[in-house]
Amino acid sequence: MAGLLTPAGAADALAEALRAGLDPEACPQRTALTVPGGELLLMPAATGAYAGVKIAGVAPDNPGRGLPRITGSYLLLDGPTLRPLALLDGAALTTLRTPAVSALALRYLAPEGRALRLVLFGAGPQAYGHLEAVLAVRPLAEVVVVARRPEGARELAEYARTLGVRARTGTAGDVTDADLVVCCTTAREPLFDGRLVAPGATVVAVGSHEPTARETDTALVRRAAVYVESRAAALREAGDLLVPEAEGAIGPGHISGTLADLVSGRMPAGGAASCPQLFKSVGMAWEDLAVAVAMYVAAGANSAT
Numbered sequence: 001m002a003g004l005l006t007p008a009g010a011a012d013a014l015a016e017a018l019r020a021g022l023d024p025e026a027c028p029q030r031t032a033l034t035v036p037g038g039e040l041l042l043m044p045a046a047t048g049a050y051a052g053v054k055i056a057g058v059a060p061d062n063p064g065r066g067l068p069r070i071t072g073s074y075l076l077l078d079g080p081t082l083r084p085l086a087l088l089d090g091a092a093l094t095t096l097r098t099p100a101v102s103a104l105a106l107r108y109l110a111p112e113g114r115a116l117r118l119v120l121f122g123a124g125p126q127a128y129g130h131l132e133a134v135l136a137v138r139p140l141a142e143v144v145v146v147a148r149r150p151e152g153a154r155e156l157a158e159y160a161r162t163l164g165v166r167a168r169t170g171t172a173g174d175v176t177d178a179d180l181v182v183c184c185t186t187a188r189e190p191l192f193d194g195r196l197v198a199p200g201a202t203v204v205a206v207g208s209h210e211p212t213a214r215e216t217d218t219a220l221v222r223r224a225a226v227y228v229e230s231r232a233a234a235l236r237e238a239g240d241l242l243v244p245e246a247e248g249a250i251g252p253g254h255i256s257g258t259l260a261d262l263v264s265g266r267m268p269a270g271g272a273a274s275c276p277q278l279f280k281s282v283g284m285a286w287e288d289l290a291v292a293v294a295m296y297v298a299a300g301a302n303s304a305t
Contacts, residue, residue, distance in 0.1 A: 004298040005291070007133035010100030011107070013294035014287060018263045022047065024230035027286045030209070030237070037061070041072075045285035051077040052289045056090050060186070069124070069186070070094055076292050086296050095125045097291045098283060099133035101259070102182065102204045105227060105279040106137050108262040110202045115141035116179035119170065121191050121215070123152030126184035126206065131160055134180065144170035144178070146191070175201075183207055183215040194220025200273040205240050209282040214239040216278065218249045224278035225256040229287070237282040 005013075018024075031042040037059045044053040056072035063069055072090030077083065110116065118140050120127055131143065143160045145167065147153035153169040160167035172192040175181050181203040183191055188208070194217045197203060203224070205215045221244045228234035234241055235252055244250045261267040 005096065005295050006136065007096065007099050007103050007129065008136040009298070010096050010291045010294060011104040011133070011136070013290045014100055014104050014259075015263050017047075017286065017290040018260045022286055022290075024258065024260060024284060024286055025232050027230065027233070027284050029233075030283075030285065043285035043288060045289040047079060047289065049079045050085075050289060050293050051079050051082060052285075052292055054090050054093065054285065054288045056094065074288060074292050076289075076296055086292075086299075088292055088295065093288060093292060093295070094283070095129050096295075097287050098126055098184075098206055098281065099129035100291060101229065101281050101283075101287055102130055102206060102279065103133040103137050105204065105259060105262065105281075106134065106180070106202065108267075109227065109277045109279060110138050111179055111200060112138075115139040117142045117144070117177060118180045118182065119144045119146060119174050119178040120156070120182050120184075121146050121187075122184040122207070123147035123149060123156045124184070127156055127182075128159065130182050130184050130204075130206075131156070131163070134182065135163060135165070138180070140165050143167040144174045146170050146172055146174065148185075180204070185215060187215050188213040190217035190220075191215050193217065194223070194276075197224075197276045199275050200277075202277040202279070204279045204281070206281045206283070208239055209237045211237060211239050211242045214243050216240045216280075218244040218247055220276060220278060221254070222249050224276040226254055227257050227259065227262065227277065227279045228255055229259050229281055229284050231255055231258060233282050233284055234280060238280050240278075240280045 033040040039058040041056040054074045070091045074088040076086040145153040145156045157167040176196045183205040185207045257267040
């Protein structure tokens with residue numbers, strides 16, 4: 001079912017949900033349970049027409065077993081009757097939803113008018129998804145892949161070349177010349193020196209939803225304009241922001257705006273050339289629901305033709 005919806009189409013579904021009045025600040029919190037294999041997540045959400053819940057497993061040892069790190073299912077329900085409508089692959093939904101959220105933010109924050117240089121941290125499913133999502137919203141002059149496993153970085157760079165983009169592997173220092181930096185890793189400590197990021201560059205960090213884990217450092221967060229999906233969710237779960245706050249480097253008011261602010265036009269698009277733009281995503285249940293509904297509708301339309 002995931003193949004029926006492109007990253008751009010999923011981003012459109014997220015934007016439509018926000019324009020229709022959905023309030024991410026009122027979204028139910030993620031429930032996390034520590035289990036022997038890792039972490040079990042429960043993420044429910046509802047609108048008037050639909051409801052849904054994702055049950056996801058995060059199993060850090062799975063890649064060593066040849067299994068995906070993220071597992072799970074998504075149950076989509078009819079809103080008024082709570083009648084089950086569809087059961088979706090939760091991992092596939094997450095692999096589509098997360099890049100779509102980033103793509104929506106980049107529509108408003110990333111530089112325009114020229115092909116951009118992307119530095120991409122990670123070489124897993126989210127890195128592949130983010131490469132395609134970025135290409136859906138901005139032309140790329142070059143992709144530089146930085147990953148813990150050199151063979152994984154080479155494979156992703158080769159894949160980028162099949163999409164018509166010049167690509168190579170690189171190091172963390174390549175952020176110096178980047179227009180876009182996208183972080184989709186399992187790192188718990190900063191991936192690069194935030195002082196190297198150019199004013200006007202855009203950084204997207206999606207790898208963690210834990211208050212003690214982060215991909216970006218205090219130096220970047222302190223000098224960046226920061227955007228999030230929801231202030232409440234970020235101040236619960238975004239280690240990229242909570243660690244600098246605990247250090248006394250920033251306060252809760254350091255957040256410049258939210259995705260809803262950008263989509264609604266309450267904040268101007270394009271960011272500021274005087275400082276980096278940082279979009280920190282933790283992943284939210286309303287996003288899963290919006291994309292699941294769009295997938296369900298697309299499947300119905302496809303079956304009717």
